[in-house]
Amino acid sequence: MIANANSFRRLAAGACLVLAPLCLLLGMVVDPYEHGDVMAYANNPGAAGVSATLLHYAWVLWVPAVLGLVHLVRGRGVVLANLAGAATVLGLINFSSMMVVDFIDISLYQNLPADQARKLIDESAHPALIFGWQLPGMIGAFLGLTLVAVAYARSSRAGWWFPAGVLAGLLVWLFGANQGNALLGLAGPVILLVVFGAVGVSLIRMSDADWSFRTRSQKG
Structure with a gap:
């Protein structure tokens, strides 16, 4: 399989479409943060570290997943797929790097009074x-994932349930995480796991000929 470019890349993309939202879900399950509790990470460094690592790999694993989706878009949606795919990959890379902030929070709150730690974080x-890392990461990752799903559906590779599910999952997750609502914070990743997982399984079950057919037909 490793020597077969089509099989390896197809299976890798399909697996990452499942593993990325799964890591996001597990990261939220392990996350010890409670709304308003600034000491949550400092008091639970092990859980906080595992959560940050899982979230980091969620964004990392979405990169090959997105590349796989973009690869399959031909004809209608190809311009959107290419532009959104590029923005999404850059956004995911930026956003994954932000997970290291959790480890800094742990150290600051363990070694300084809470008000001093908060002051250093704010400064x-x-x-x-903000403009070089956070905003490109968030906009590129969240808006980009949705637009890539739109392009994938527009190319008739999946139904419109796919982008609708991606958008719903991201909005529910972001709202739940921002409001400290544990139920919504987990519901969002579950929705993403269902919709991305369904597409991922379809890639895993896809034949190598289907994976490469449209590329060959374009050349011909």
């Missing part, structure tokens, strides 16, 4: 960090 929010 670290330089414009370059």
